[in-house]
Amino acid sequence: MDRKQHWEQVYAEKNAKEVSWYQAHPEISLELIKTSQQKKGIIDVGGGASVLIDKLLESAYQNLAVLDISAAALRIAQQRLGQNATQIQWIESDVTQFKATEQFNLWHDRAVFHFLTExxxxxxxxxxxxxxxxxGGCVIMAAFAIAGPEKCSGLDIVQYDAEKLLKELNGQHAGKFTLQEQVSENHKTPTGKIQAFTYYRMQRTA
Ligand SMILES: C[S@@+](CC[C@H](N)C(=O)[O-])C[C@H]1O[C@@H](n2cnc3c(N)ncnc32)[C@H](O)[C@@H]1O
Structure with missing residues (x-):
């Protein structure tokens, strides 16, 4: 099964509130976005059906986009938002093939980069x-910590700490990123399991 099929099937078969990564209140993401002081031009990469976008809209953030490989995931978020969904740019794409037509001020990725094992x-x-x-823009990434789970949604992931992530980001001529802050989270899944995540707030300095 390819990546897209996997994720379409997940969102077709599961209730969005029952997936292991579900959060009713994406508090750490919201706090880090607030600290970044970027109020517009925000993309949630692999945002899926996350309510982060609802919270950003409620807090008057502007020029918001959600990208996801799964059309089914985006539909869930759109239906939940109703008329407000028209205020968001929805992008159905594999992030590795995305061609941006504009540049964003803030890139948010919770539990997407860590799936890229190749x-x-x-x-x-x-x-x-x-x-x-x-x-000068901000990148917020959350990934499973080194002591965290080895799989997510049944797929292998790569665990990160700050050193490993920064080495990855700065090692492939992808610009220069400086770590501003990191926050650990013991995420409780809907079935009560604890997953060790770490969030990284970084600034693109070159
Ligand atoms: C573990 S979920 C996290 C969802 C959301 N970020 C959150 O925190 O609730 C991973 C999400 O990334 C999406 N995804 C996985 N691989 C992707 C890729 N290569 N390009 C774009 N989206 C991808 C999935 O469809 C799914 O919505």
Whole structure:
């Protein structure tokens, strides 16, 4: 099964509130976005059916986009938002193949980059990141910590700590990224399991 099929099937078969990564209140993401002081031009990469976009709209953030490989995931978020969905740019794409037509101020990725187990996919993602983010812009990434789970949604992932992530981001000519802040989270899944995530707030400095 390819990537797209996997994710379309997940969102077709599961209730969006029952997937392991579900959060009713994406508090750490919201806090880090607030600290970044970027109020517009925000893309949630692999946002899926996350309510982060609802919260950003409610807080008057502007020029918002959600990208996801799964059309079914985007539909869930659109239906939930109703008329407000027209205020969001919805992008159905594999992030590694995304061609941005504008540059964003803030790139948010919770639990997407960590699925890229192939070096060539990570290189493609980082090229897209460089093309899509303004210099001086902010990247917020959340991934499973080194002591965290080894799989997500039944797929292998790569665990990260700050050193490993920064080495990845700065090692492939993808611009220069500086770590501003990191926050650990023990995410409780809907079935009560604890997953160790770390969030990284970084600035593109070149
Ligand atoms: C673990 S979920 C996280 C969803 C959301 N970020 C959150 O925190 O609730 C991973 C999401 O990334 C999407 N995804 C996985 N691989 C992707 C890719 N290569 N390009 C774009 N989206 C992808 C999936 O469809 C799914 O919505």
């Amino acid at each position: 070096k060539s996919d990570r290189a493609a993602y980082l090229q897209v990141l460089r093309n899509s983010l303004k210099p």
